[in-house]
Amino acid sequence: MVKIAPSILSANFAKLGEEILSVEQAGADLLHIDVMDGHFVPNLTIGPLIVESIKPITKLPLDVHLMIENPDQYIEHFAKSGADIISVHAEATNHLHRTIHLIKKFGVKASVAINPATPLDQLEYVLDDLDMVLIMTVNPGFGGQTFIPATLPKIRKLKDIINERGLSLDIEVDGGINDKTYQSVIGAGANVLVAGSFVFGQNDRIKAITSLKG
Numbered sequence: 001m002v003k004i005a006p007s008i009l010s011a012n013f014a015k016l017g018e019e020i021l022s023v024e025q026a027g028a029d030l031l032h033i034d035v036m037d038g039h040f041v042p043n044l045t046i047g048p049l050i051v052e053s054i055k056p057i058t059k060l061p062l063d064v065h066l067m068i069e070n071p072d073q074y075i076e077h078f079a080k081s082g083a084d085i086i087s088v089h090a091e092a093t094n095h096l097h098r099t100i101h102l103i104k105k106f107g108v109k110a111s112v113a114i115n116p117a118t119p120l121d122q123l124e125y126v127l128d129d130l131d132m133v134l135i136m137t138v139n140p141g142f143g144g145q146t147f148i149p150a151t152l153p154k155i156r157k158l159k160d161i162i163n164e165r166g167l168s169l170d171i172e173v174d175g176g177i178n179d180k181t182y183q184s185v186i187g188a189g190a191n192v193l194v195a196g197s198f199v200f201g202q203n204d205r206i207k208a209i210t211s212l213k214g
C-alpha cells in the first residue's frame with residue numbers, strides 16, 4: 001500500500017491551514033514538512049514554531065525532514081512541537097547512531113535521509129534501528145526540481161536488503177515525484193511518496209493524490 005506525503009513547501013503559506021485541510025480531505029497519509037537552515041542546503045524554511053501551529057489543525061502524522069546541520073541540537077524542539085517522524089540527513093551528523101537514538105528517546109519515529117550522491121553503505125549498521133529511510137531523488141534545497149533517475153538502483157538495492165534481512169521499514173522518496181515518475185519509484189520498492197509541487201500545483205487535490213497511488 002503506497003502512502004502519499006504532500007510537502008507543504010509548495011503550499012500557499014498565506015493559506016496554510018486551508019492547504020493542509022485540502023490534502024487531508026483528499027486522502028493524504030502523512031504531511032511532509034521541509035526544514036532548511038541555509039547551511040546544509042541553500043534555502044531557509046520552517047522552524048518548530050510552525051510545526052507546533054500545524055499540529056492541532058490536522059490528524060495527519062507530521063513527517064519532518066530536517067535539512068539542517070547539527071540536527072541533534074534541534075531534535076527535542078521538533079519532537080516537542082509535534083513531529084511524529086523525523087528524518088535526519090546522514091551527511092549532516094558525525095554520530096548517526098547517537099542521533100537516531102536521540103530521536104527515539106523522545107518517542108518519535110526515526111528516519112535517515114540520504115542525498116542522491118550518498119551510497120547506502122552508510123546505513124548498513126543502523127538499519128535495524130530505523131522506521132524509515134528517505135532516499136532523496138533530487139538534490140535537497142528546493143521544491144519543483146527534476147527527478148534524478150540514477151537514484152532508482154539505490155531504491156531497488158535498499159528494498160533487496162530489507163527483504164534479505166527481514167526488516168519492516170518504509171522507503172520514502174522525495175523530489176520530482178509526479179504522474180510521470182511515480183511508477184518507477186514504486187516499481188523499485190518505494191512505499192512512501194513525497195510530492196510537493198505536483199500536489200499543491202493542482203486545484204483538484206483528490207485527483208492529484210489518487211493519481212500517485214497507482
Ligand SMILES: O=C(CO)[C@H](O)[C@H](O)COP(=O)(O)O
Pocket residue numbers: 007009010032034065067138139140141142143144145174175176177194195196197198
Ligand atoms: O525535501 C524537499 C526538497 O529538498 C522537498 O520535500 C521536495 O523537493 C518536494 O518537492 P517536489 O515534489 O516539488 O520536488
Ligand SMILES: [Fe+2]
Pocket residue numbers: 007032033034065174194
Ligand atoms: Fe523533503
